[in-house]
Amino acid sequence: MSSSFQGIFWLTRWSGIVNRSCMTSRPVIRPRFEPPRRGVPARQLPISVWQTQFWKKDIIKPQLQMRFQTTVKPLMKRTNVMKNIKSVTPQKRLFRLTIYGLASCAFGCLPLALGAATANVSIVNFSFSPTAVDINVNDSVKWTWAGSPHSTTSDTGLWESGVQGTGATFTHTFTSAGSFPFHCSVHPFMTGTISVQPANMPPTVAISNLPNGSVFPAPATLTLVATASDTDGSVTNVQFFQGATSLTNVANLPYSVSVGNLSAGDYALSAVASDNSGSKATNSITIRVVTPVGIVMGLANRVSSTIFHFHYSANPGLRYVVQRSGNLQNWTPISTNTATSNPTPFSDNTATGSLNFYRVQLLPNP
Numbered sequence: 001m002s003s004s005f006q007g008i009f010w011l012t013r014w015s016g017i018v019n020r021s022c023m024t025s026r027p028v029i030r031p032r033f034e035p036p037r038r039g040v041p042a043r044q045l046p047i048s049v050w051q052t053q054f055w056k057k058d059i060i061k062p063q064l065q066m067r068f069q070t071t072v073k074p075l076m077k078r079t080n081v082m083k084n085i086k087s088v089t090p091q092k093r094l095f096r097l098t099i100y101g102l103a104s105c106a107f108g109c110l111p112l113a114l115g116a117a118t119a120n121v122s123i124v125n126f127s128f129s130p131t132a133v134d135i136n137v138n139d140s141v142k143w144t145w146a147g148s149p150h151s152t153t154s155d156t157g158l159w160e161s162g163v164q165g166t167g168a169t170f171t172h173t174f175t176s177a178g179s180f181p182f183h184c185s186v187h188p189f190m191t192g193t194i195s196v197q198p199a200n201m202p203p204t205v206a207i208s209n210l211p212n213g214s215v216f217p218a219p220a221t222l223t224l225v226a227t228a229s230d231t232d233g234s235v236t237n238v239q240f241f242q243g244a245t246s247l248t249n250v251a252n253l254p255y256s257v258s259v260g261n262l263s264a265g266d267y268a269l270s271a272v273a274s275d276n277s278g279s280k281a282t283n284s285i286t287i288r289v290v291t292p293v294g295i296v297m298g299l300a301n302r303v304s305s306t307i308f309h310f311h312y313s314a315n316p317g318l319r320y321v322v323q324r325s326g327n328l329q330n331w332t333p334i335s336t337n338t339a340t341s342n343p344t345p346f347s348d349n350t351a352t353g354s355l356n357f358y359r360v361q362l363l364p365n366p
Helices: 003-020 049-054 071-085 090-115
Strands: 025-031 056-059 119-125 127-129 132-136 140-145 169-173 177-183 191-197 204-207 216-217 218-227 236-242 244-252 255-262 265-275 280-290 296-302 308-312 319-325 332-338 343-348 357-362
Touching: 025 218, 025 332, 119 132, 204 265, 204 280, 216 218, 218 236, 218 280, 236 255, 244 255, 255 265, 308 357, 319 343, 332 343
Parallel strands: 119 140, 132 191, 216 280
Antiparallel strands: 025 056, 119 127, 140 169, 177 191, 204 218, 218 255, 236 244, 236 265, 265 280, 296 308, 308 343, 319 332, 319 357
């Protein structure tokens, strides 16, 4: 009795080993219907089409599913997670960068494309209509055939449409200025001219009387003077600004404006010139207004019988004049300079008199 039960036991273990080695799991698409089992009727599973197409699950024989349930499910979850992670290879990354670059180029060139125009010419009744076309550089001309056979042929060989029939079109873009005559090669008496105007050159403008970085003592009063010209037209006006605030708009020469009572601080001043085609040009400078320091002279030193040396306090950037007198009544200017430091050194190399007096004055605004 024990031997028979033992035989059954080993036979059962041998069957399990065969099942595990030969009946492997196979990945299939998760079914959309659940078959009836143990008295439970069949029912439709709540699985979407996307899930049905992309979700896969290992289906294992029922006798093995219960035994490996605790180990298979974590493995399946881990496998699903790995499937949902998108990896980008270097080749894909390079392809994406190329696409982004081309898109940027297209958007960057869009304003240029939108700025060009196209003029239309019809070929009808043995003539070009219109016969004379005026366009700008980078504009195009489009010929449309309303009769046949005709052609649009450049007299200088710049373009050739060939002989075309009704409904055909031909377009040519003109990238340079000039006059371009054309004709029909079939009917030479059919002629026309394309006149391409040069690109408008903006005017030039410059603030001519004040260099950038000029320094003035507060309160400052000054005059801005600008020069403006236009090579392919005329200057219509020059507008002056202090920062974003308009000071005045001058239509005729001289182009100038007065600015007064500026307190200590930095100021941006600009002149904007406009021409008869609507183009504009701007020139801007920055000036500084400072509170003057009191002039104090010191460190006097008689270097020799002809050289007298001293220092005086000053604002760097402001202009000062040094004067000399032998009797405190008649003063002679001996040096005019723009201070570069505080204090500013000065040497009189012609101090030959036995007694000399010196004084320093701040020069007014130019």
